[in-house]
Amino acid sequence: MTLEQQLLAHNDQHADANRRRFQEAGVRVVNLLSSPGSGKTALLEALAAAALQGPGGERPLRQAALVGDLATDNDARRLQAAGLPALQINTGQGCHLEAAQVGRALDRLEAEQTPLAQLDLLWIENVGNLVCPAAYDLGESLRVVLVSTTEGEDKPLKYAPMFHGADLVLISKMDLAAAVDFDRTTARAAIARVAPRARLLEVSARTGEGLAALAALLLAAPVTTLAGR
Amino acid sequence: MTLEQQLLAHNDQHADANRRRFQEAGVRVVNLLSSPGSGKTALLEALAAAALQGPGGERPLRQAALVGDLATDNDARRLQAAGLPALQINTGQGCHLEAAQVGRALDRLEAEQTPLAQLDLLWIENVGNLVCPAAYDLGESLRVVLVSTTEGEDKPLKYAPMFHGADLVLISKMDLAAAVDFDRTTARAAIARVAPRARLLEVSARTGEGLAALAALLLAAPVTTLAGR
Numbered sequence: 001m002t003l004e005q006q007l008l009a010h011n012d013q014h015a016d017a018n019r020r021r022f023q024e025a026g027v028r029v030v031n032l033l034s035s036p037g038s039g040k041t042a043l044l045e046a047l048a049a050a051a052l053q054g055p056g057g058e059r060p061l062r063q064a065a066l067v068g069d070l071a072t073d074n075d076a077r078r079l080q081a082a083g084l085p086a087l088q089i090n091t092g093q094g095c096h097l098e099a100a101q102v103g104r105a106l107d108r109l110e111a112e113q114t115p116l117a118q119l120d121l122l123w124i125e126n127v128g129n130l131v132c133p134a135a136y137d138l139g140e141s142l143r144v145v146l147v148s149t150t151e152g153e154d155k156p157l158k159y160a161p162m163f164h165g166a167d168l169v170l171i172s173k174m175d176l177a178a179a180v181d182f183d184r185t186t187a188r189a190a191i192a193r194v195a196p197r198a199r200l201l202e203v204s205a206r207t208g209e210g211l212a213a214l215a216a217l218l219l220a221a222p223v224t225t226l227a228g229r
Numbered sequence: 230m231t232l233e234q235q236l237l238a239h240n241d242q243h244a245d246a247n248r249r250r251f252q253e254a255g256v257r258v259v260n261l262l263s264s265p266g267s268g269k270t271a272l273l274e275a276l277a278a279a280a281l282q283g284p285g286g287e288r289p290l291r292q293a294a295l296v297g298d299l300a301t302d303n304d305a306r307r308l309q310a311a312g313l314p315a316l317q318i319n320t321g322q323g324c325h326l327e328a329a330q331v332g333r334a335l336d337r338l339e340a341e342q343t344p345l346a347q348l349d350l351l352w353i354e355n356v357g358n359l360v361c362p363a364a365y366d367l368g369e370s371l372r373v374v375l376v377s378t379t380e381g382e383d384k385p386l387k388y389a390p391m392f393h394g395a396d397l398v399l400i401s402k403m404d405l406a407a408a409v410d411f412d413r414t415t416a417r418a419a420i421a422r423v424a425p426r427a428r429l430l431e432v433s434a435r436t437g438e439g440l441a442a443l444a445a446l447l448l449a450a451p452v453t454t455l456a457g458r
Binding site for chain 2: 036
């Protein structure tokens with residue numbers, strides 16, 4: 001076994017433990033992935049502000065977030081200010097989140113009065129990186145990859161491994177599509193090529209486009225997850 | 230020595246060999262770094278199209294590029310179409326370029342009728358990633374980090390290690406600054422905090438803003454480089 005295989009096997013054990021914990025709590029967990037600056041945090045802020053309904057439409061959607069970054073707790077503070085229970089995970093030099101870090105953050109989250117069983121959705125906002133997080137299972141229910149209209153239509157082809165594992169691809173910053181001459185046909189063709197089984201949604205944190213559809217799609221997904229992507 | 234230290238020591242040997250080669254040829258070499266989609270390739274296209282003058286202003290600037298991506302040769306083809314000798318390096322799953330890959334690409338470049346000694350500037354467009362390439366010296370004269378107005382003003386604080394090593398920080402996509410409510414004061418303060426010794430320039434590949442200043446600044450830099458960042 002190579003060192004990389006050993007590291008991934010170790011990660012998979014922790015991912016399995018997280019997965020069991022999520023299944024017991026009945027919470028859907030999203031591993032949210034993108035480049036730096038594609039709008040992961042802005043999307044979560046907008047979802048928190050959108051007063052969305054929970055499953056069955058009988059009460060508000062209950063969400064929380066774990067947020068990975070090399071340094072700063074800027075994102076957790078932004079989300080807390082938006083009304084979302086949020087915890088920061090700092091990775092130092094680390095280019096991705098690992099399942100063990102998520103497990104420890106889950107302990108902190110529950111210790112801080114946010115039991116997993118009382119959530120509909122838990123977001124795990126990964127470190128901004130279109131390469132490294134792809135190989136690390138966190139135990140999530142769904143993998144959602146964001147690519148913004150300002151990044152260029154060929155990014156899925158150039159960072160294909162990340163898109164291979166996506167359950168859902170979001171094209172973000174749709175409000176800027178006209179300003180950057182976004183070519184929807186080319187972008188959709190690129191995504192279809194590297195992520196043929198993924199759903200595709202266009203969203204804008206600024207205008208609210210696609211947010212209700214996104215929440216409905218996530219709530220309709222099964223909690224059960226696939227191990228060993 | 231840890232495995233990571235061994236890998237970096239191995240890389241440093243190849244970086245030193247590249248550095249000697251650049252010094253003998255008298256060519257300034259830029260390691261160009263950013264997130265995916267910040268506009269590295271668009272900047273090089275615009276520089277190729279700008280009909281800039283070489284050192285002393287007596288003839289056109291002579292440039293070439295090596296371009297790193299996990300997959301596709303899209304960027305090399307874009308640069309060749311813009312008139313720049315360009316070679317693609319595909320890294321597969323690799324999240325950064327390594328000095329040995331650059332060394333092999335230099336052999337190919339020279340075999341394809343682009344001798345280093347006939348260049349003023351050689352660009353090495355790294356894999357789009359604000360984390361991993363920071364630790365890998367390629368033998369470059371200068372490290373230039375791009376951050377676009379569309380990514381958000383706090384990216385330098387969140388991806389600090391990349392900015393620590395920058396000689397020059399470019400704020401790209403200035404043409405979109407108004408559309409995204411770019412906060413110049415906050416962005417400049419963030420850059421100054423994590424890259425206090427770096428020069429700062431605002432550029433736009435679309436309007437040409439800052440391109441002549443960028444070329445002048447690069448040509449004024451010494452060819453000699455610092456080992457062991």
